């Protein structure tokens with residue numbers, strides 16, 4: 104494995120490209136949107152500067168990392184000599200099926216096709232390709248350069264060889280890979296999202312306020328961040344999409360998204376990325392300020 108392609112240069116794609124490039128892989132970072140690619144390079148540069156300031160990376164390593172990344176706006180050009188493609192485009196089933204059809208056509212025959220999807224079935228994605236044995240989930244956590252876990256998801260047809268290649272590759276990035284099977288939400292989001300949904304129900308039913316719910320979970324359960332703050336960080340639209348996958352996939356009402364979450368997404372209050380969710384976010388400020396909507400009178 105030398106040549107990696109990453110599809111999508113948003114929140115996750117830039118972190119995945121950064122991580123592979125830092126560990127000396129050549130990375131082609133691909134997005135349909137040139138401005139997303141420009142923003143990704145800016146973000147990667149800023150994050151590398153932070154590593155240099157902390158003393159965990161040298162200036163030469165920073166330069167080498169940036170030098171390992173080339174950007175493309177065409178999948179066809181960007182994947183043609185790749186050994187592994189990690190897809191991290193928008194969480195949308197039809198979009199991912201289209202991308203994997205293209206990858207199957209344009210990537211070399213030996214290439215492994217991985218998806219960073221949070222919840223979409225790897226088995227379903229694999230079925231649109233002619234190489235189901237080489238399709239796998241490689242679920243990195245946000246922020247990718249910092250978080251140690253890679254949830255490695257075996258689809259119905261994923262081979263042992265593909266799985267062990269991806270487990271070893273993840274270790275070469277100094278990550279800890281964990282192998283799981285392909286069922287809705289895999290492991291991470293099957294457990295995390297019901298907790299976040301329950302925290303939103305607890306607020307919706309007036310049991311406690313935003314600050315109180317997050318404080319109980321932070322101080323009582325030693326979670327680094329409360330579930331409502333975490334939901335804002337992930338994106339409330341992303342949380343809603345994952346809950347719908349769990350609800351549809353298991354047909355169990357316990358996964359039904361809280362109506363408050365549905366309303367907040369409809370109102371474009373999607374968390375940190377839109378400036379407001381359960382908390383209010385202003386550029387440059389690290390203070391955690393509860394949204395006016397949830398302030399106690």
Ligand SMILES: NC(=O)c1ccc[n+]([C@@H]2O[C@H](COP(=O)([O-])OP(=O)(O)OC[C@H]3O[C@@H](n4cnc5c(N)ncnc54)[C@H](O)[C@@H]3O)[C@@H](O)[C@H]2O)c1
Nearest residue numbers: 111112113114115134135136139191192193194220221245
């Ligand atoms: N945000 C998280 O915390 C998180 C965590 C783990 C996994 N994920 C998963 O990672 C994936 C990406 O999520 P994100 O938060 O980075 O999204 P994002 O919206 O930040 O970025 C998605 C990028 O994909 C690009 N894109 C859309 N269609 C494309 C196409 N056809 N070809 C190339 N690029 C295309 C968009 O221009 C955008 O830059 C999703 O599957 C998501 O479920 C997200």
